[in-house]
Amino acid sequence: MEYIKGILLLAYVVTTLALLIYGLNTCFLVYLFIRKKDEGQSENKAIEAAASAQFEDPENLPIVTTQIPLYNEINVAERVIRAVAGIDYPANRHQIQVLDDSTDETCAIVDAVVENLSQSGHWVEVVRRPNREGYKAGALAAGMEQAKGQYIAIFDSDFVPPADFLRRTLPHL
Numbered sequence: 001m002e003y004i005k006g007i008l009l010l011a012y013v014v015t016t017l018a019l020l021i022y023g024l025n026t027c028f029l030v031y032l033f034i035r036k037k038d039e040g041q042s043e044n045k046a047i048e049a050a051a052s053a054q055f056e057d058p059e060n061l062p063i064v065t066t067q068i069p070l071y072n073e074i075n076v077a078e079r080v081i082r083a084v085a086g087i088d089y090p091a092n093r094h095q096i097q098v099l100d101d102s103t104d105e106t107c108a109i110v111d112a113v114v115e116n117l118s119q120s121g122h123w124v125e126v127v128r129r130p131n132r133e134g135y136k137a138g139a140l141a142a143g144m145e146q147a148k149g150q151y152i153a154i155f156d157s158d159f160v161p162p163a164d165f166l167r168r169t170l171p172h173l
Helices: 003-054 076-083 106-119 134-145 165-172
Strands: 064-070 096-099 123-127 151-154
Touching: 003 064, 064 076, 064 134, 076 106, 096 106, 096 134, 106 123, 123 134, 151 165
Parallel strands: 064 096, 064 151, 096 123
Antiparallel strands: none
């Protein structure tokens, strides 16, 4: 009986020490995070400030292709296409690909929105495939074959990108 009590006491002490070490490690990581937080933010701001000169001359900007894969997403298709078109980036340097595999009324909505945006000067294309082989990943691969951009951004239909997305991310690439 004393032997079992000794084993249980040893297991209790080892477990308690392990939890203590884990807790101290967590406290140390929080301390490092707080100490380095401001340093990282100032680095990001410096990179973005240095890159702002690049955005003053639109012809020096890289071409960016944004892909939006869709499949029967009638409720959100227009919203995401207009949000991507609303990104603050020169229209002639921003190729928008709507990768539409839809089999419902989404096709008509996509065509109407793309026509409207094209008439207002946006570089928007609809890519449709005869089959859904590979599903959305297959649609993205088919779009890559036609992509003109040096950089590719991919947004799912339920995500609305902020207008400054490319201005904030491109300087870090």
